[in-house]
Amino acid sequence: MIHIVKKTLLHGLALFLFACLILLPTKSHAQGDLLIYPKRLVFDGSKRLQEINLSNNGIDTARYIISIVEIRMKDDGSFEMIDHPEPGQHFADKNFRFFPRNVVLGPKESQVLKVQLYRTAELEPGEYRSHIYLRAEKEEKPRGEEKAAKDPSSISIQLEPVFGISIPIIIRVGESTMELALSKVDFQLENDTIPTLTFDINRTGNMSAYGDISVEYVPLNGKKTGATSILNYNTSGKAIPLASVKGIAIYTPNAVRHVRLLLPQKPEIDYHKGALRVVYKDQSGKVIKLAQDQIFLQ
Secondary structure (H helix, E strand, O other): OOEEEEEEEEOOEEEEEEEEOOOOOOOOEEEOOEEEEOOOEEEOOOOOEEEEEEEEOOOOOEEEEEEEEOEEEOOOOOEEEOOOOOOOOOOOHHHEEEEOOEEEEOOOOEEEEEEEEOOOOOOOOEEEEEEEEEEEOOOOOOOOOOOOOOOOOOOOOOOEEEEEEEEEEEEEEOOOOOEEEEEEEEEEEEOOOEEEEEEEEEEEOOOOEEEEEEEEEEOEEEEOOOOOOHHHEEEOOOOEEEEEEEEEEEOOOOOEEEEEEEOOOOOOOOOOOOEEEEEEEEOOOOOOEEEEEEEEOO
């Protein structure tokens, strides 16, 4: 998953703001005029070298400095930078290298960033994660174009936005014991008008999860006595797709991810009856169902 980072410098103090991007309609994402693909790298086999494609889709030349940062995911999907791993979390920074360390891209130019594993033979089974961070370098003005100095007795504050993107680099060693389940599925009409679905994705095991969420409305005729599944209902029509969210991750060591979705209003949907089906799917071509659950509307 790509994470956008916005950095603001205020009298030499650096403030970082991480936002998790969960609505990614395409396979690449633009930060400013920078296009990046793929959104994440996973080393889980014999492959020792992978590539990240960087493209400048703008009309100006751009320079990016590339480094490594460590990130912790919160239960709501937001991120914060950390210096030391939490219990159950392992950094990957000592086991991969990348080149080049900075790139200059002219308009419509592209370049490949190569990431290579090393010193992995002694790693214990489990998952190791660090993030490559691409920071846009401030554009310096040519001499003679600087603004005139202001009155030295006045007080001024200059905010300089510096943008960046982080990409997870994940190394997986050994067999995966990861399991997922959905829980606490709840539906509310917020303010009596806004259809809102909330649920938790629960993770156990030694690996992170990464997939897509889909929500369907299932029209139903009536419930059989003791029914606990949509399969025990007589459906009165085909399921209607309501919402989809791509790229939902649950990184180790997190055990839960809280999700809140606003659902659309459609004339063919009655949010007072029927059911909602929630499915968390793998992004592989096999479309593996990682977890699913449902809620009956009333």
